[in-house]
Amino acid sequence: MKKLSALFVGLSLLSVAVACGTREDELSNEQFVGTWNWASTTGGTGNINDTPENTGVQLTITFTDNYTYTVKENDATVSDGSYSIIKEVTPTEHAEKLFIDFSNYPDVFVDGIDASNLYLGDHTADGYSYHYKK
Numbered sequence: 737m738k739k740l741s742a743l744f745v746g747l748s749l750l751s752v753a754v755a756c757g758t759r760e761d762e763l764s765n766e767q768f769v770g771t772w773n774w775a776s777t778t779g780g781t782g783n784i785n786d787t788p789e790n791t792g793v794q795l796t797i798t799f800t801d802n803y804t805y806t807v808k809e810n811d812a813t814v815s816d817g818s819y820s821i822i823k824e825v826t827p828t829e830h831a832e833k834l835f836i837d838f839s840n841y842p843d844v845f846v847d848g849i850d851a852s853n854l855y856l857g858d859h860t861a862d863g864y865s866y867h868y869k870k
Contacts, residue, residue, distance in 0.1 A: 763821040763834065768799040772854050772868035779857075779864045797868060807841060815841040826859050835859075 774795035777786040788794055798806045799819065807815040817839035824835045826845055834846040836856070847855040847865065854868040 763823065765799060765801065765803060765819075765821050767849055767851075768821065768836075768854070769801045770870055771796050771798040772870055775867040775869045777864050777866050779862065781862045784864075805838065805841070817841070821846075828859060828861055828863070 774788060774793070774797075777784060786793075794810050796806075796808045798808075803818055803820060805816060805819045806813055815838070819839065820837045822835050822837050823832055824845075825832050835843055836846065837843050842858065844856040844866070845859050847857045849855070852870045854870075856866040856868070858864055
């Protein structure tokens, strides 16, 4: 009986530990956390090259470590909510990339990220590329 009780306690502790751990499909957001300032948008069918200087628009995206975000345009909040970082295959390149899945904003794929640059893109033919800086 003691062995059966010890096994039950051991299994209970294991299930609690698994439930409290990180899910395998959740990806770390560590490199995204912070405020990113829009630097440029390029591409599209008209081959645009927009910047804050030629549009008069200041755009920021702030990612928090608890998976919430805020998008501001000229200091006014235009979107906020939650986000997740996931891996998906792009429909145009058929390559696995990181995607940012926003709750209230269009999803984008991550074309590159380092300590001071974030490159995003929409996943459509003739889509746009977005460059942000910290």
